[in-house]
Amino acid sequence: MSEPGLACCTPLSGTAMSVEQAEQVAPLLKALADPVRLRLVSLIASSASGEACVCDLNDAFDLTQATISHHLKVLHSAGLLDREKRGVWVYYAVRPAALSAVASLFETARVPA
Amino acid sequence: MSEPGLACCTPLSGTAMSVEQAEQVAPLLKALADPVRLRLVSLIASSASGEACVCDLNDAFDLTQATISHHLKVLHSAGLLDREKRGVWVYYAVRPAALSAVASLFETARVPA
DNA sequence: CGAAGACATCGACGGTCATCGATGCATGAC
DNA sequence: GTCATGCATCGATGACCGTCGATGTCTTCG
Numbered sequence: 001m002s003e004p005g006l007a008c009c010t011p012l013s014g015t016a017m018s019v020e021q022a023e024q025v026a027p028l029l030k031a032l033a034d035p036v037r038l039r040l041v042s043l044i045a046s047s048a049s050g051e052a053c054v055c056d057l058n059d060a061f062d063l064t065q066a067t068i069s070h071h072l073k074v075l076h077s078a079g080l081l082d083r084e085k086r087g088v089w090v091y092y093a094v095r096p097a098a099l100s101a102v103a104s105l106f107e108t109a110r111v112p113a
Numbered sequence: 114m115s116e117p118g119l120a121c122c123t124p125l126s127g128t129a130m131s132v133e134q135a136e137q138v139a140p141l142l143k144a145l146a147d148p149v150r151l152r153l154v155s156l157i158a159s160s161a162s163g164e165a166c167v168c169d170l171n172d173a174f175d176l177t178q179a180t181i182s183h184h185l186k187v188l189h190s191a192g193l194l195d196r197e198k199r200g201v202w203v204y205y206a207v208r209p210a211a212l213s214a215v216a217s218l219f220e221t222a223r224v225p226a
Numbered sequence: 227c228g229a230a231g232a233c234a235t236c237g238a239c240g241g242t243c244a245t246c247g248a249t250g251c252a253t254g255a256c
Numbered sequence: 257g258t259c260a261t262g263c264a265t266c267g268a269t270g271a272c273c274g275t276c277g278a279t280g281t282c283t284t285c286g
Binding site: 183 | 262265
Binding site: 015019022023025029030032033034035036038039042043046099100102103106107 | 128129130132135136138139140142143145146147148149151152155156159212213215216219220
């Protein structure tokens, strides 16, 4: 898989989605379906520069560095995070297209305010 | 838990979400993070009457009736589906509030067209 | 060079999950 | 009452997941 996370799907409430669509989006949701990974994405997305280095992310959790590294790998493999090494540090940034693909799933699911 | 699936969360791209928020939404995503369950919700949501009986849903998959029943239970337990028995048949319908709670996560994640 | 720090990878462990066949429990038909 | 049907539940099985300690790799600094 060279470019995961770029699925563009029928919203849940429109016409029924195809098997292929379901199999494309499910891994994205699976990657996000963990409290730690959800907070990781949230921390990265809400940071001022739009990115965060692993050392900062480690401090936000009561987990081993190996565990955080594992979660970041899962998010990166799913295509949700970009990874860039700068010197000794590694910076992760969210891929808006991937998040947007998931968001399109729920496009028509919003309850009108 | 009497009323699951009603979390209303900070979007991923806004300010960082709290631990509690992450732990509330993650189960919803986990319930949706499966191709079969994704198609189940899609089939129910896209049906004309907004609901579907198990017998119809069974025919849409190459899976055992026990397996479909299990997936429907997972979705129901997560608060994503309502369950109503009418005679011999059982009808499932999506809970818009639950889907909306998940949708709010990605509210600001849409890439402008 | 060698030492130290940042991060990834490995191997292992316990827990959870998806799926199945078999069985149980209702409901409606006869 | 008896039988068939729709659906849920049970128990088992193989696969996967989150977490950890230990170790490896790479970069920078003396």
